[in-house]
Amino acid sequence: MRTENPYESVMDWIRKNQGNVAAIGLAKLILSLWSDDAAYSVRECMRLLNDVQTEWAWKMITHCLRQGDDNYLNVIGPEVCRLYPSLSKMGIAGSAAKREFERKHVKEICSPTTAIRHCIICESVVQPHGTGYSCSKCNVLLMGNAVEVRY
Ligand SMILES: [Zn+2]
Numbered sequence: 001m002r003t004e005n006p007y008e009s010v011m012d013w014i015r016k017n018q019g020n021v022a023a024i025g026l027a028k029l030i031l032s033l034w035s036d037d038a039a040y041s042v043r044e045c046m047r048l049l050n051d052v053q054t055e056w057a058w059k060m061i062t063h064c065l066r067q068g069d070d071n072y073l074n075v076i077g078p079e080v081c082r083l084y085p086s087l088s089k090m091g092i093a094g095s096a097a098k099r100e101f102e103r104k105h106v107k108e109i110c111s112p113t114t115a116i117r118h119c120i121i122c123e124s125v126v127q128p129h130g131t132g133y134s135c136s137k138c139n140v141l142l143m144g145n146a147v148e149v150r151y
Contacts, residue, residue, distance in 0.1 A: 004063070005072045006056070006059040006060050006062075006063045006072075007030065007060060007063075007072050007073060007076045008072065008076070009056070010026055010030075010056045010060060011030075011076045011079065011080075013026075013056075014026055014027055014030075014080075014083070015083070018083060018084075021048045022048055022049050022050065022053050024084070024087065025044075025045050025046060025047070025048050025049055025053075025057075026045070026049070026053065026056065026057065027080045027083065027084050027087055028040040028044060028045045028087060028091070029042075029045035029046065029057055029060065029061070030060070030073075030076055030077060030080045031077065031080055031081070031087060031088055031091050032045060032091070033060060033061065033064040033073060033077075034069070034073050034074070034076070034077030034080070035077060035091075036095065037091070037092055037095050037096075038087075038088050038091025038092050038094075038095060039091060039094070039095055040091060040094070042061075045057065115149050116149070117133055117147040117148065117149055118147065118148045118149075119133075119135035119137065119138055119140075119142060119146075119147065119148075120142075120146050120147065120148050121135065121138050121140070121146075122135065122137050122138050123148075124136070124137040124138070126142060126147055129141055131143075132144060132146075132147075133146075133147050
């Protein structure tokens, strides 16, 4: 069964309106759907779209969530990169920066800020200290495995 291609009519419009802010937003959305490596926020992609363009965006998002990376998306993704090389470079730079931040801060990202850590010896609340935690009651430094996390 042939599925509808929601991208081609949008791509036609982008080709004819390359400098338009809505075309840039739609191009960012296509890049984001096509590649994790060049992802923009939904808000950034859609904030300058009118009602008709917003409808196009929802159709593309819905189609992508249902079909994943299909041939249609794999054709227009590279075309958007050729039309807007700076947008793809900026998307790649942003995604790389987020991955680098995540690599450095994985512990904080994975632990909600509401997590409270307790000393496993005396059960007092501990404070971050260097790469571990300090318990002021026991007057010791504890590594992560000597700390109990409660929410
Ligand atoms: Zn303690």
